[in-house]
Amino acid sequence: MSDKSEAIAALETVRGETQDAINGIPEEKMTVAAFGSWSVKDVLCHLASWEQFAVPDLQRISRGHIPQLATLRLEEVDDWNVGLMRSRNLFSLPQAMFELEDSRRQFIDALNAQPEGVFAAGQMVRMLTDGLLNGEKGHAADIREWRQQEGI
Secondary structure: OOOHHHHHHHHHHHHHHHHHHHOOOOHHHHOOOOEOOEOHHHHHHHHHHHHHHHHHHHHHHHOOOOOHHHHOOHHHHHHHHHHHHHHHOOOOHHHHHHHHHHHHHHHHHHHHOOOHHHHOOOOHHHHHHHHHHHHHHHHHHHHHHHHHHHOO
């Protein structure tokens, strides 16, 4: 990606892939364990969580500060996800769906507030956006595979 408009288009495309992957899944199937202990709803909460976590980091970057994600070590990611999901697994499906869309809107708003030059190779905003995109693509593919296995 070379600029914000490309990043936003990519975010919209991958969100469309996620929506396509979940469209038609019966509500009762959205909340049963499908990926280890996680349900499809949990995966959606996970995606929203990372975006919600990334919004303040975009603001930190704008101020010239170190983003919190830059301080997170790889070996801490799983523990962070477990802790985060401990509270989010109580969300209803409608709340999870709302948070998924609202977190994307907030992230795009924060992205739009960034200056154009932040998408140069190696820049933290680009790495953050790429991480969200790649994570969501992978989860959308997992959901599609699960649906195929379940015959949904």
